[in-house]
Amino acid sequence: xxxxxxVTASLVLFxxxxxxxxxxxAAIVKDAVNHWRGLSSDAVMTMVIHRPDWERTMTMxxxxxxxxxxxxxxxxxxxxxxxxxLTDDNSMWSFSPKVNRVIKIPxxxxxxxxxxxxxxxxxxxRADDIVDQYDHTMLSMEEAxxxxxxxxxxxxxxxxxVVWGREVLSIRDDHVVTTHRFYDQDxxxxxxxxxxxxxxxxxxxxxxRQRMSKVETPGEWTEIAVESVDYDIDLPDxxxxxxxxxxxxx
Numbered sequence: 001x002x003x004x005x006x007v008t009a010s011l012v013l014f015x016x017x018x019x020x021x022x023x024x025x026a027a028i029v030k031d032a033v034n035h036w037r038g039l040s041s042d043a044v045m046t047m048v049i050h051r052p053d054w055e056r057t058m059t060m061x062x063x064x065x066x067x068x069x070x071x072x073x074x075x076x077x078x079x080x081x082x083x084x085x086l087t088d089d090n091s092m093w094s095f096s097p098k099v100n101r102v103i104k105i106p107x108x109x110x111x112x113x114x115x116x117x118x119x120x121x122x123x124x125x126r127a128d129d130i131v132d133q134y135d136h137t138m139l140s141m142e143e144a145x146x147x148x149x150x151x152x153x154x155x156x157x158x159x160x161x162v163v164w165g166r167e168v169l170s171i172r173d174d175h176v177v178t179t180h181r182f183y184d185q186d187x188x189x190x191x192x193x194x195x196x197x198x199x200x201x202x203x204x205x206x207x208x209r210q211r212m213s214k215v216e217t218p219g220e221w222t223e224i225a226v227e228s229v230d231y232d233i234d235l236p237d238x239x240x241x242x243x244x245x246x247x248x249x250x
Contacts, residue, residue: 040063044229045225102242134160177193178207
């Protein structure tokens, strides 16, 4: 009887610990997303698209507000100036001054390349899908260079409208994501987002330079470097409208 009680108690403690780890894992992922985005943000970024025989650089300004609104607009080069992407909740639109048309991105194209880069429209549109539509499990925890790094596996809910079979994130205890790996439905690694430079900007520690690379094309990658950023600022709702996407007032 005593042995049975001890075994039962051990199982209860183990299950309680596992549930606590899972809750902690979910909180860590949510905190990382909120830390990167803030309540609102206004950033200038440089994007470099690298291919074996050419390289392209763009400067962009990006605004975010809340969980579901963002606007990205190209500043340079001159030939691409004014190209933009607006996200509002589950909808996404693009605008090109050359054709002077706002185009809604259909769900069938959310996995397509964003502005010719290694990021997809989905990557840009719904950064918080991983918070709302995934279950999270702590895989490991280690110390490195004075910080704790959590490795977390994120599995989408059965009814989640996502393309990945699972995602694995390495997140520092200061909420900075060091790597984000994307796996297909067969468990094969497809692409990895890696933080190449981490530092202080906008009053917080963030990934200053990140690279997205795909397994099938190792000689190709896209890097995004943050040049400046302000967090938790007052941004008008009118900024995130189709009218402003077409005719910038900011």
